[in-house]
Amino acid sequence: MTPPFRIPDEFIDRRNQRLKPALDEDYSYLARQLERRGIDIEAVTREVMELEIAVPSWGVGTGGTRFARFPGPGEPRNVFEKLDDAATVQSLVRCAPAVSLHIPWDEPEDAAALREHAAALGLRFDAVNSNTFQDQEGQAHSYKFGSLTHVDRAVREQAIEHNLHTIEVGRALGSTSITVWVGDGGNFPGQVSFRDALARYLESLQAIYGGLPEGWKMYLEHKLYEPAFYSTVNNDWGTSYWCASQLGPKCSCLVDLGHHAPNTNIEMIVSRLLQFGKLGGFHFNDSKYGDDDLDAGAIQPFRLFLIFHELVSEARRNPMFEAAYMLDQSHNVTDPIESLMTSAIEVQRAFAQAWLVSSRKLEEYQSKNDALMAHAELKRAYQTDVTPILTMARMRRGGAIDPVATYRASKYRILKSTERPQTRSESAGIV
Ligand SMILES: [Mn+2]
Numbered sequence: 001m002t003p004p005f006r007i008p009d010e011f012i013d014r015r016n017q018r019l020k021p022a023l024d025e026d027y028s029y030l031a032r033q034l035e036r037r038g039i040d041i042e043a044v045t046r047e048v049m050e051l052e053i054a055v056p057s058w059g060v061g062t063g064g065t066r067f068a069r070f071p072g073p074g075e076p077r078n079v080f081e082k083l084d085d086a087a088t089v090q091s092l093v094r095c096a097p098a099v100s101l102h103i104p105w106d107e108p109e110d111a112a113a114l115r116e117h118a119a120a121l122g123l124r125f126d127a128v129n130s131n132t133f134q135d136q137e138g139q140a141h142s143y144k145f146g147s148l149t150h151v152d153r154a155v156r157e158q159a160i161e162h163n164l165h166t167i168e169v170g171r172a173l174g175s176t177s178i179t180v181w182v183g184d185g186g187n188f189p190g191q192v193s194f195r196d197a198l199a200r201y202l203e204s205l206q207a208i209y210g211g212l213p214e215g216w217k218m219y220l221e222h223k224l225y226e227p228a229f230y231s232t233v234n235n236d237w238g239t240s241y242w243c244a245s246q247l248g249p250k251c252s253c254l255v256d257l258g259h260h261a262p263n264t265n266i267e268m269i270v271s272r273l274l275q276f277g278k279l280g281g282f283h284f285n286d287s288k289y290g291d292d293d294l295d296a297g298a299i300q301p302f303r304l305f306l307i308f309h310e311l312v313s314e315a316r317r318n319p320m321f322e323a324a325y326m327l328d329q330s331h332n333v334t335d336p337i338e339s340l341m342t343s344a345i346e347v348q349r350a351f352a353q354a355w356l357v358s359s360r361k362l363e364e365y366q367s368k369n370d371a372l373m374a375h376a377e378l379k380r381a382y383q384t385d386v387t388p389i390l391t392m393a394r395m396r397r398g399g400a401i402d403p404v405a406t407y408r409a410s411k412y413r414i415l416k417s418t419e420r421p422q423t424r425s426e427s428a429g430i431v
Pocket of ligand 1: 221256
């Protein structure tokens with residue numbers, strides 16, 4: 001059997017050679033501009049080269065809405081092929097070396113073989129995600145009315161058991177964290193006791209927390225609505241913070257940008273969680289109205305920058321600070337590989353821009369109540385085109401100067417549509 005097609009490194013190199021003179025020119029011009037502002041471009045480029053953004057296994061397939069899913073050609077048919085696509089993203093952008101799996105969607109029959117496959121592709125496993133928001137075949141109890149917070153103890157125990165199983169799968173794959181999100185909630189006022197459901201949620205989480213292996217972390221993901229439309233159990237960052245605090249030091253909060261009401265000040269939530277030592281990670285995406293799962297930076301790039309301003313400020317205060325960054329998007333009208341690459345670069349962009357803020361100047365303006373100049377300091381960083389920094393970081397890592405153009409020129413998708421002829425409808429949704 002012919003091995004699956006991979007984009008050869010030489011192909012990337014060859015295309016880079018043509019674009020490199022222009023990149024060098026743009027990079028040195030930006031270096032001179034930044035030097036005038038007292039910024040060493042190389043220091044920023046090094047930071048960008050260190051940033052890692054995990055790719056979700058469900059992100060390499062075409063997503064869908066509540067109405068329909070339109071599968072694309074050559075979609076991965078199993079978890080091995082999902083890793084192949086994630087490796088393609090990584091080979092071109094070189095900032096996405098980890099994959100986040102969803103159990104049971106990605107339940108491996110042979111974890112050792114999957115781990116080996118990932119290692120051969122230069123990938124590792126990020127947080128594993130447990131799924132108790134849909135029923136699986138052969139399952140004894142239904143999650144229709146909840147899982148970890150269900151009124152029936154037997155259902156809760158089944159959901160806890162699934163989380164412990166997810167941890168076991170993660171452990172076999174070399175993962176060191178689990179993200180828990182539940183769809184539990186109510187559609188009608190009166191349907192669910194807010195207080196009792198939260199108490200049950202915490203009790204179930206305590207059982208999962210107790211099963212965390214040494215060195216593992218647990219992330220709680222909150223969401224204000226959907227699939228429950230009136231109330232959810234872990235509905236906001238305050239509830240998430242309270243639960244994470246009750247559980248202990250291994251547990252922290254995960255912020256999915258789409259899981260807030262419109263106009264919520266997400267950067268301020270990020271600041272609060274950082275201040276309280278409970279910011280664990282992110283699911284990056286973008287939205288206009290709700291949990292739209294649009295591509296990161298597509299709608300509100302300034303907000304993404306402001307979020308990274310908080311994160312970079314923390315990294316400057318505490319060099320040991322780290323957070324788990326992951327994309328969580330649904331790709332309905334684009335090639336998922338192209339969207340993942342573009343989004344990873346948008347996350348890098350906001351990160352690099354944030355490093356251009358002078359904390360000294362900002363603090364000085366703040367201390368003088370100079371609102372206009374304080375804001376201008378942020379705006380100057382945000383309005384700087386950092387593309388040459390991102391491109392240089394990517395090229396130095398062996399990635400493509402122009403990832404999307406290189407990907408298209410490689411004919412990867414066309415070749416995959418021949419290699420992967422069957423299209424199987426798969427239930428992957430928005431999480
Ligand atoms: Mn999410």
